[in-house]
Amino acid sequence: MDKKQVLLTQKTSLVCLLAGSIPLGFGLPAIASETIQTLSTPIENPLSLETSQATDPSAMAQVTSVSQLSDVRPTDWAFQALQSLVERYGCIVGYPDKTFRGNRAMTRFEFAAGLNACLDRVNELIAAATADLVKKEDLATLQRLQEEFAAELATLRGRVDTLEARTTTLEKQQFSTTTKLSGEVIFSLASAYGAYPGLGNRRSLAAGTTTGGAPGNDANVVFNNRVRLKLLTSFSGKDLLITGLQAYNFGGGLGSALGSPRRDSLSGTLGYADNIFGTASNARLAFEPQFGATNPSNLSGAPGNNNSIGLYKLLYIFPSGIDKLTLFAGTAAEVDDAFPTVVPFYGDGQESISRFGNMNPILRISGGTSGIGLASAAGFIWNISDALDFRALYGSVNASLPANGGLAGGTPLGAGLFGGSYVAAAQLTIKPSPAIDFALNYAHSYHQINILGLGESAVAVGAIPNVGATTPVSLDSVGATAAWRITPKVTLTGFGFYSFVNAVTGPDASTNILSYMGGIHIKDVLTPGSTFGLLFGQPPARDRVSGAASPKPEDTRPYHLEAYFKYKVNDNISVTPGVFVIFNPEGFSGNRTITVPVIRTTFTF
Template identity: 35%
Template structure:
């Protein structure tokens, strides 16, 4: 029918409707393409096109046609009857205006006859369109009267979770002593406390503000009642550290941290605090900049972290933080991030974060103040990534992350490298230590095999270098020691099953290893017992001192069920083998039932 109309007296009317931006994407009144003076302004229309004359007539006689802002008409785009009716209505109104304003350019009878036939054929659609417009105007007026802000949107998420350590807790693990001269007998028993079922919650409120339409100011408020492990105010404890347990620094494995454990530095008593403040904006057509005042993450400015369900440690993806993305990205602080898009397939990103950017005093080793240094002299992370997307369903990236950590003297219990992810040995691989410099190299990829199945994986290697110093370790007094180094690995593979069992559902399987140490050099002179705990010979590698050293596997399965568009129920389990990379520690099985509300 449309082609027949296009060859009649008002041949271009249907063509108008097929491409009019007034239907598909309304153009602002001040847009340079909101009105056309000649058909030559449309760069995808040439004189040889079958509808060229019709378009030219509509522009010259009736002025009721417009193009898209990029100078195209898109005349081959399909449209519904309602869209056709909307365009017809626009032309009828334009002709009525012309009739009221002048008599020199009256519509021809054959054009009016065509319009009459069209109006009769689309009578029901035009009536429905009028009703829709009236309803839309009423709804718009109501929203304007009751809106929270003209520039700010409120987005929230509330998580309720029942979680428990089903196995591997309330146990005693016997390790051979690494300091037989100091701690007879030749074995040491390390206990994991008995854990009970926990009812956890976390709430996030994001205030998203845009001033130009392409920028975004994000203010996040967070509260929760269940922290990550080793915080001292809660969190599951299992898998005692087979090294530091001998020297009064008993630590439990921070592996298996769940996303709702992420409450930043807030107390686990439902206190409310600002956990993110950032501003993103475009710089030209190809660059995107993120300024992060607090709680910034590398993942925030990167085009992708190659994950099927990375939701910023939210409540709709994996249970664990490990399952969200590669640990090479997991660093928070204040700083700057930039992504430059060379083409649709290639982009480059770089960013800098400092967690103690607001503390200008010089960092001092414990027990003083290592949480200092300001923006550049304290702890920081500088990351660069090349992202390549050769097709719509496949992308991969090459990542480099350099981080620096001030002195953590002696046998500090403070995990410093992977922010409470990975084994204790990976977080503090060398003891004693002063300054720590880490170079991390990673590769990650995401392959969306089909709309119902996707695969993503990652591998990251970190080389740790520490400076020497002086340790005040009894019984021999101060001892000078050399620098040292260590190697750390982490990797994972995830299988995603979108819409499994229904639209909006998600099944997920994660298999990998949290960051763990493969080599950790003992500083000199302690390799041969020089003035350390009555001359104990520790050898060259700390990992050799870990009884039954093994890869700490992380195996996770979850199923997110979409109850409504805003409510999700996610049961799942996390299985940890060889916690703290010792097979003497019993396997841990964590069960969770998570209920997420999003608004």
């Protein structure tokens, strides 16, 4: 008997197994999937990261012992056959999770692949002319099996060749090996009713006094759009560069003079908006930019207005080298990029239709969610545990400008990384149970002019009454937000916000700003993925004033009531009809109630 015949003798167990049934997974290599670490919350909350771990290529390596297969036991009837194939012949591989799944059915194609793996191993042993030899009859049996499955083997090879050709084509034509593109397009129909009547109860916000002013008009139905594209780039698999581009056709912008607001926004048309930008008001849509067509950092045109393309997000997230600590920095960022919003109404393209309903105002302080990436910012994320998350940042509005020219120089918010308006903020997010999320916030900010930077009410401009528009102010703000999922589909949520605003120069003057909200959010209403939201609260309004800032007799509290229904057409399209009502708009008792009906259609890709 020659060496080849002796080699074939030792392959008898292999032939017997091949002639019977071979469990799924026999000889089939698992395919590694490589993923980029990307965003969890919404497209709008990129630093709330969920890590998609790439499958370790070593997990698909050839197993060297049957004991590595967690679901194979010595009592299994095929244990000895598997042990021989794994440990003697090395032509069995398991799944990445170290299982064999021996009870699963298989196709003829899968059998052919397994057979081919063992035949390749036999050929290697023969070519090596080792001391392990088998019988000539067994070799003939293997040859017969190979001939019987020749068609399936040929088909399998053809499929592999086709797949390799397609993969080569995709590699040549793909957009990028490191970048993922996502997008959102919003179309909206909206109007607003309840215009300012011109009866002497509207405040001239620049000076903080009450004047008759010009009456407003109910708004026509308007058709607006906003388009956003996000490029998510990872260079190491553990970092993330976010580049955001946008275009929109919302109006609003700097008036020709203080006291003469533009009327090309819904709030400006009603006559309730601030007298500088013509946009800050209780009657704000969730997806319109805070400052309309004006960039407040330099009083130029806002990037993205009039459907031009502008950069609204540029942020880099990267590991610190310290366990559980992640760093971030960027020149176009906003507070809610870093801090979880907690409320389920968050998502200006998917959930609440109003600016007020989207999040706690503490996350908007200092223009933190202007919609145009107002500030340069840097900070950290410390995932203390599954139940505790602490984040902090420092943001500067005009970090790119070297000189402060004041209003005359077109830089009303100051200049330099530390020389102009800034915000330093922190948030502790607590999850005491899987059903409860709770956030505590603190923010200290400085503004070179008399504003809050919220964009949710006209009192945000001319924040301290009876104080000049160019008076610097400092703010110390606190906030709390909670969400309680009483069932997997029903969430009770709410927030509270309080800010202490003080004049930095001039006479002693200060005011306190209060806001709160409560609501219910229901998922999978009528159809899977559709949601309903109902919320009520008080938009930011003065709670008290002191010093040179004196209250007005007509001061009162505004209230916001909103209901919306997001209907999920499919995975990429949703339609959201809704309406919100403002009682005592801008905090004046004589102002008419505002009603804002909206229909928003959102496309995502």
